[in-house]
Amino acid sequence: MRDFFQRFCENRGALVGLVVLTVIILVAITAPLLSPVDPWRSLGRPLQPPGGEFALGTDMLGRDVLAGILHGARISLWIGILSAVVAALIGVTMGAIAGFFGGWVDDVLVRITEFFQTIPSFIFAILLVAILTPGLTSIVVAIAVVTWPPIARLARAEFMTLRSREFVEAAVLSGVSRPRIILREVLPNAVSPLIVMGSLTVATAILTESALSFLGLGDPNRISWGYMIGAARTVFRHAWWLSVFPGLAIVLTVLAINLVGEGLNDALNPHLKGRRVGVQ
């Protein structure tokens, strides 16, 4: 554990990322306290530039941009984490079964994974959200359905190597049940690259969510950064602050998560130092 922290701290980018991410998480948790008014309510004259009565200005309906950004942090992080967890569940299950059992099961699952990797994932996500009607559940489902394949590939590779190791063979010979071997023997040994991949998946999920809500497919009841930029699209030429600030919030969050993910990679997989588990 000491080693883990030491190696993580050696990566200066990861430390900066961790600090930034912690601040963003705190903002997300305390948003209702930091900005008690409803971010959808119009509070003043529309299209006020930043620096006046409102630090980051107001939008075309007189809503406070800062309040929107603070409250938007909640939905971005929440959807990012939730979809990454669902994607990891699908991906690890598929990959574990394929890698552990091999043979025709592996063939079929690899074909399915490849198919999902070939199709234009973002268009598929749009279709899913549009047909299931936009909302928190449909967005999480759509993002998870398009992001699991790389996780499945990684899990499969890990399970295939671990499958032939002595301790797994020993467990098989002593009659331990297959699901138990997968969960108790193999999974704990495959978990560190999967954690790194999972953290990078959160970043991708946040980017996908922002693009979906930019196109007007966000959860209509919750304000999000992508929605703010999309809604201001008709006036952004005269009111730069409406797209610049929410965009910066997205970039900062995704950047921080990526940096932390790389730090985790250095710390958990020292033999892979400098190499990335997956670019997605």
Add this chain to the structure above:
Amino acid sequence: MRHLSYIAGWMVKALAVVLAITILNFFLIRMAPGDPAIVLAGEAGAADEQFLEQVRSDFGLDRPLPIQLAAYVGNVLTLDLGQSYRAQRPVVDMLFERLPATLLLTGSAYLFALLLGPLLGALAATRPRTIFDSLLMVVALFFYATPIFWVGLLLILVFSVQLGWLPPFGMQSMIPVSGAWNQTLDVLRHLILPALTLGLFYIAVYVRLTRASMLETSSLDYVKTARAKGLPEWRVATAHVLRTALLPIITFAGLQAGHLVGGAVVVETVFAWPGIGRLAFDALFQRDYNLLLGVFLLSALMVVFFNMITDILVRLADPRIGSA
């Protein structure tokens, strides 16, 4: 003969993708809450019972499920994707009208990223830990974390609104220009910003990949041999390191083709580029699901096409495979 069987292989692959997407589309419509006829009719005929009847018979919704599926697959294979209920026109016609614009945009972004990304990555890898290297890596890290629609809006703010150098939207000027040469120039001027927007994310990815891949390759034995032979450093870097390091990048670019086509939806929406991505956005707003399903199918075929090109590039670049 070899070429023929190669092409046949890709045709089979394209057919398999069409079949799989068609089946997926079929089930997507039935997954939707409520009556599939209402979903398919979209906004066009929400309340009109007679219209819904027509949609039901068009899609065979009154028949058993396996027969519906067979009929649907049969229609798609004969290039009949049904009607757009909004525009009252065949979906296939609308897609083919828009296809050239999207191919121009995604193709330029793809080439642009594939040329510039590895080049910059190679420059960084041959000068590790210099200011150039660090700066480039920071910029790459930034664009790797940036939503493409935001990059597009910023580019418009800077290059169209502030500087007035490039047009902010469309594919041609409002006032038509005369002459083939001037028209080409006009389209190119409109192409720069959207292609740059779509390409920047991938440039960032390829810069990072090329650098990592080259640094790894440059410690391999055969590269040491090349150095020991007394080859100049730039020859070692280009002929030995880069050529090997390029393979995973080109392969990866092929894997990413799906994202490129998906990104086109966002970029075409930002720049009002008249391609299938923009069509998808309009279809979305008008709840024209039949059109949206058509866009999905066509874009999947575009991915197969990009994969084929990638495969040819890998064959050209890999000395071990040899020219096919």
